[in-house]
Amino acid sequence: MTPNVLQKLTIALSGLIAFGIGAAIMIAPSDFYALSAVTLPNDVNLLNDMRAFGGGLVAVAVFIGLGLFRSSLTFASLVAAAIIFAGYGFARIWAISVDGFPDATYIWVLGIELFVAAAAASLALKMSVPKV
Numbered sequence: 001m002t003p004n005v006l007q008k009l010t011i012a013l014s015g016l017i018a019f020g021i022g023a024a025i026m027i028a029p030s031d032f033y034a035l036s037a038v039t040l041p042n043d044v045n046l047l048n049d050m051r052a053f054g055g056g057l058v059a060v061a062v063f064i065g066l067g068l069f070r071s072s073l074t075f076a077s078l079v080a081a082a083i084i085f086a087g088y089g090f091a092r093i094w095a096i097s098v099d100g101f102p103d104a105t106y107i108w109v110l111g112i113e114l115f116v117a118a119a120a121a122s123l124a125l126k127m128s129v130p131k132v
Helices: 005-027 029-034 044-066 071-099 104-126
Strands: none
Touching: 005 029, 005 044, 005 071, 005 104, 029 044, 044 071, 071 104
16 A cells, blocks of 8 residues: 555654754763753763764664655654654653653643654554464
8 A cells, every 4th residue: 555645754753853863862961951051971881871872763663764765664654753752742741740840842742743653653553454
């Protein structure tokens, strides 16, 4: 089944967001976090972890993006996007419950994460479940 325009748009949007953020964290974690007024200490171990996290996000983004080129991966790409963005969104909700409210920027990011997760999940659920 060929993906429709909304599926392609959701896959492209979620893949680009994940790739952009992952690449920025992997290449320049201190600069990326400085955009949100977060100063990372000059700690090799922390920076190593941050870059690894960014690389993992890039890898997920590449998988999500494959759904644009292989129609057999549309469902899996949408599910992956739903899982990764819901994971971030729900982790932020957890963080708010234990740490308190962050700056408004992070609340906007939370909204975007949950919106993308809901869009991807909704589109995946509308597709027929692939037979394993």
